[in-house]
Amino acid sequence: MGTTPRPGRPVRGSDTGRPVMAALDLLGRRWTLRVIWELHQGGAPVGFRDLQRRCDAMSSSVLSTRLAELREAGIAAPTDGATWHLTPLGDDLVTAMGPLLDWSHAWAERQ
Amino acid sequence: MGTTPRPGRPVRGSDTGRPVMAALDLLGRRWTLRVIWELHQGGAPVGFRDLQRRCDAMSSSVLSTRLAELREAGIAAPTDGATWHLTPLGDDLVTAMGPLLDWSHAWAERQ
């Protein structure tokens, strides 16, 4: 498995360690943004297979990898060994994604 | 070449056509967020090779693909056939990414 990007360390595509670069690397992996999004939508902790279904049947192998990355990054955490939820940091990230949601609507109207 | 996600149409990973899903698909491709970011940082229009250098020598083939996608999505545009710049919509997207930058700093301090 690859390395999970962390602020303060060189990441793929940037050796400066600037936090935003680590964030762009982590979040720019397939399904990562979506997994975070769906974890939030659920509200309550979400199980693995349920989460997989919410993400339009994404590959279980990739979901497993993404969850491990998000756990290492402190964004998501296993609740009781059977479900997953966002950490406070993860919730903050979703909040930070809010304007992006608004933008996507503006984008939709422009087409 | 793959298809560029557009709001209102089914995209990879979601057949609902919800704008946010199209956005998450488009932005969740490698280097996409970074390219947008660097196009903004430049301020003035940026040339292909210059942009490639700013993105830590990312692969030219992928940069070419990403620029085509961003152009189709109405986020970036060729200035005069020799440089690239963000459209107003692209500028809005960077603005929408602002909170994400803030979050990455909070993330950095948590580690």
Add this chain to the structure above:
DNA sequence: TCTTGCGCTTCTAATTCAGAAGCGCAAGAG
């Protein structure tokens, strides 16, 4: 006991990305 669904891993094939090489062009140097 038998089925069902769970979290998650493991495998192989398809897709995507990386990195080097190079094309055609234009601008300057000699």
Add this chain to the structure above:
DNA sequence: CTCTTGCGCTTCTGAATTAGAAGCGCAAGA
């Protein structure tokens, strides 16, 4: 004019990532 340099961008091949099916061990019902 010729030669070099750098440009935007494409085209290749091998490497990395993702997709998708199959299945493991476990637990809770029927």
